[in-house]
Amino acid sequence: MIDSVLFEVLMDNSPDGIYVLDNKGNYIYANSTYIKMVNMTISQIMNYNVHDFLTTKQIDICISDIVYREKKRVSMFQDLYDRQNSNIRRHRQLVISNPVFDDSGEVCNIIAFVRPLHTMNNEYHRASLNESVTVISDQSNRLEGNMIADSPQMKAILGMAKTIADVDSAVLITGESGTGKEVISEYIHKSSLRGKKQMVVINCASLPPTLLEAELFGYEKGAFTGASYSKAGLFEEAEGSTLLLDEINSLPFDLQGKLLRSIETKSIQRIGSTKLRKVDFRLIAATNEDLQALVLDKKFRSDLYYRLNVIPIYLPPLRERREDILSLTLHFLNYFCNKYNKNKLFTQRTLDLIQQYSWPGNVRELRNFVERYVIMSTSDYIKIENMEGFTQGTLPKHRQEPIQTQLSDGYDYAKMIENGISLEDHMNACESAYVRYAIQTYKSSYLAAEALGTSQASIIRKKKKYSLE
Numbered sequence: 430m431i432d433s434v435l436f437e438v439l440m441d442n443s444p445d446g447i448y449v450l451d452n453k454g455n456y457i458y459a460n461s462t463y464i465k466m467v468n469m470t471i472s473q474i475m476n477y478n479v480h481d482f483l484t485t486k487q488i489d490i491c492i493s494d495i496v497y498r499e500k501k502r503v504s505m506f507q508d509l510y511d512r513q514n515s516n517i518r519r520h521r522q523l524v525i526s527n528p529v530f531d532d533s534g535e536v537c538n539i540i541a542f543v544r545p546l547h548t549m550n551n552e553y554h555r556a557s558l559n560e561s562v563t564v565i566s567d568q569s570n571r572l573e574g575n576m577i578a579d580s581p582q583m584k585a586i587l588g589m590a591k592t593i594a595d596v597d598s599a600v601l602i603t604g605e606s607g608t609g610k611e612v613i614s615e616y617i618h619k620s621s622l623r624g625k626k627q628m629v630v631i632n633c634a635s636l637p638p639t640l641l642e643a644e645l646f647g648y649e650k651g652a653f654t655g656a657s658y659s660k661a662g663l664f665e666e667a668e669g670s671t672l673l674l675d676e677i678n679s680l681p682f683d684l685q686g687k688l689l690r691s692i693e694t695k696s697i698q699r700i701g702s703t704k705l706r707k708v709d710f711r712l713i714a715a716t717n718e719d720l721q722a723l724v725l726d727k728k729f730r731s732d733l734y735y736r737l738n739v740i741p742i743y744l745p746p747l748r749e750r751r752e753d754i755l756s757l758t759l760h761f762l763n764y765f766c767n768k769y770n771k772n773k774l775f776t777q778r779t780l781d782l783i784q785q786y787s788w789p790g791n792v793r794e795l796r797n798f799v800e801r802y803v804i805m806s807t808s809d810y811i812k813i814e815n816m817e818g819f820t821q822g823t824l825p826k827h828r829q830e831p832i833q834t835q836l837s838d839g840y841d842y843a844k845m846i847e848n849g850i851s852l853e854d855h856m857n858a859c860e861s862a863y864v865r866y867a868i869q870t871y872k873s874s875y876l877a878a879e880a881l882g883t884s885q886a887s888i889i890r891k892k893k894k895y896s897l898e
Contacts, residue, residue, distance in 0.1 A: 446522075446543035452536060454479040454493055463543060466522070468512060487512055493539050496526045500536055502896070506760065516591060520545040521577070521756065527893075576609070576616050577757050580750035586613065586742060593740050594620035599692065601737045602715045604744030607793030610715040611675060613744060618671040623711055626670035629663050634679035642684055643700055646691075652701025664697045667710040677737070678718040678729065685730045692736055712737075747788040747795065754784045757792060761799035773803045776812045776849045786816045809858070812848040861895040864888065868897060 440447055446463030448456060459474045467474065467487070482488045487510045495503050504525045511517040522545045529538040578584045593600065594617050602610045611630065618628040636644060647662030663672060674680070680688065691697050692712060696705045714737045723729035747754060758780065766773055775783070788794050802811050845855065867877035867888075874892065878885040891897070 444544070448474075448541055448543070450479055450493060450539040450541075452497075452538065454491075454497075457538075466543060466545070467509070485512060486510060492524050492526050493541070496528050496539050497536050500528055500530075500534075502527050502893075504763075506763065516588075521579075576612060577753055577760055579756050580752035582745050582750045583753055586744065587616070589742065590617045591620055593617065595622055597711045599737050599739045600713045600742060601720070601740070602713065602742045602744060603719070604715075604717065605746045605791055606717045607791035608744040608746060609792050610717075610744060611673065612792075613742065614671070614673045614713045614715065617713065618673075618711075621671070621711070623670050628671045628673060629667040630673045630675060631663055632675045634676040638681040638684060641681070642687070645684075646687070646697050646699055648700035649702045652699070656701070659699070662697065662699065664691060664708050664710060665706065667708070669709055671711045671713060674712070674714045676716065677714040678716040678720060678723060680729075682728065682730070685733045689730065689733045689736055692733075747791045751784060754788070754795070755780065757795055758783055758799060761796050762803065765800050765803040769803060771803050772809050773806060774810050776810060778849065779811055779813045782813055782816055808844075808848060808850075810848050810850050810854070857895075860891065861897070864891045864895065865897050868892065 440458075440460040441462070443460060443462060446466045447458075447460045448463050449458040451457050455478050456474050459471065464471055464474060467482075469477075479491060479493050483491055488507060489510075490505075490507060492503055492505050492507060495505075502525070504523065506521055507524050508521050522543050524541055524543050526539055526541040528536045529540060531537040576583070576587055578587050590613060600614075600617065602613060604610055614630075615628055618624055631641075631644060633641060643660075643662070645662050645664060647660050647665060648656050650656055650659045674688075691708075694705075695709065696707050698705055720729055720734050720738070724731045724734050747757075758775070762773065762775065765771070783795075783798075790797075802813075863881070864877070867881050868874065871877045871880055874888045875885045878888045881888070
C-alpha cells in the first residue's frame with residue numbers, strides 16, 4: 430500500500446489537475462496543480478462545492494452533473510473564467526471526469542483529471558482521445574457553435590460581440606468564405622436578450638430575386654400565380670429575435686431599397702398587400718465581398734451600406750490567426766470522433782503540417798478536412814506527408830497503394846512504422862482488441878478473466894482503460 434505522504438507527493442507532481450468530489454459535489458481532495466488552475470487556496474477549495482463555480486460564473490457547464498446523471502465517464506472541453514471578472518476567460522481545458530460507484534451502483538465519488546488545452550502535447554492528446562469521449566446530446570450545439578478564440582484577434586472580436594449583444598444596432602460582418610460569419614452571428618444572438626428565440630437565417634445568394642422577396646417579406650393569397658394562401662416572411666418570423674442576411678452582397682439592387690425601408694421603419698409590407706406590419710427584429714448582415722467597392726461600382730446602394738455598417742466586424746482569415754488552428758483541430762477531432770464513434774489521432778507531424786497550411790477555405794475547410802479523415806482513414810493514426818490533394822476528397826497517396834508488406838498475422842508493420850505507431854500504441858491496440866473479444870464472447874468479466882488467465886479486477890481495469898462495453 431502507498432502511504433498518504435507518498436500519495437500526496439505523487440498527486441502533486443502530476444502535470445494534470447486532479448480533484449475528487451463526494452456524492453453531493455463537495456471537494457474532498459484537490460492536488461496543487463488544480464489549485465493553481467482555479468487560482469484558489471486549498472482551504473478555499475475544500476469549502477467549495479463544484480456548483481459554486483456556476484454561481485460565480487467561472488464555468489458555464491457543470492460536467493460532474495452529467496456524470497452523476499448518466500453514471501459514466503465524460504470527457505469534455507470546458508471554459509474556465511476569471512473569479513473576479515466572468516467576462517475574462519482564463520483558459521479552455523479538457524476535463525475527464527470518472528464516476529466511482531458504491532455497492533448499490535450509485536455514484537459515491539467523482540475523480541476528474543484536468544489539463545488546459547494550450548498545454549496539451551501530442552502524447553497527452555493521444556491518451557485523452559483513447560478515453561471514451563462522451564458529449565451528452567443536448568450539448569452538441571455547444572460543440573458546434575461555440576467560438577474558439579486563442580488568437581488576440583478572435584479574443585477581441587468576442588469581447589466586442591459581448592459588448593454589442595444587448596443593443597439592437599445593425600451589425601455588418603465581413604470576411605472571407607468559411608471564416609465563421611454565421612457562427613459569430615449566432616454568438617451575438619445567443620448572448621443577447623433575444624437569445625431565447627431561434628435566430629432566423631437566409632442566404633441571399635441561394636434564391637432568385639422573385640423568390641427572395643417573397644421569402645423575406647411574405648405574400649398574400651392571390652398575390653401571384655401559385656399563391657394559394659398567405660405566408661409570413663422571414664422578417665415576421667424574426668419577431669423578437671435576430672435576422673441574419675448572409676451574403677447580402679448578392680441582394681438584387683431593386684430589392685435593396687425595400688430592405689432599407691424595412692430596416693429604418695421596422696415595418697414590412699407583404700407582396701400583394703397595402704398594409705404595413707410592425708416587426709421587432711435585430712438585423713445582422715454578412716458579406717464575403719467588399720461592400721464599399723460594390724458601392725463604387727454602383728452594384729450596392731450607398732444608403733443601405735451605411736445603414737448596415739453601424740457596427741462593423743471583420744473576421745480575419747485563418748492564416749492570419751494561426752493560434753486558433755490547433756485548438757480548432759482538436760475541437761473538431763473530439764467532436765467528430767464522438768459523432769461517428771471513432772478513436773482517431775493525428776500524428777505530431779500531421780499537426781505541424783495542419784498548423785503550417787494556409788487554409789484558403791478557412792475554418793469551414795479545416796472542419797471538413799478533419800471530418801473527412803476521421804471517416805475515411807483506415808487506421809486510428811492519421812498521418813499526412815503533405816497537404817496537397819486532400820481538397821479533392823482523396824486520402825494521401827500512400828494510403829491508397831496496395832499493401833505489399835502485410836504479414837501472416839494481418840499487421841502491416843512497415844506501414845505502422847512509417848505512420849509513427851509506437852510499440853506501446855500497438856501493444857495497447859492488441860490488448861484492447863483481445864479483451865474486447867473475450868468480454869463479447871463470454872458476456873462476463875469473471876469468465877473473460879478466467880479464459881485469459883488473469884483476474885477479474887484486471888479485466889475491469891482494462892475495460893475502464895479502453896472504454897469497453
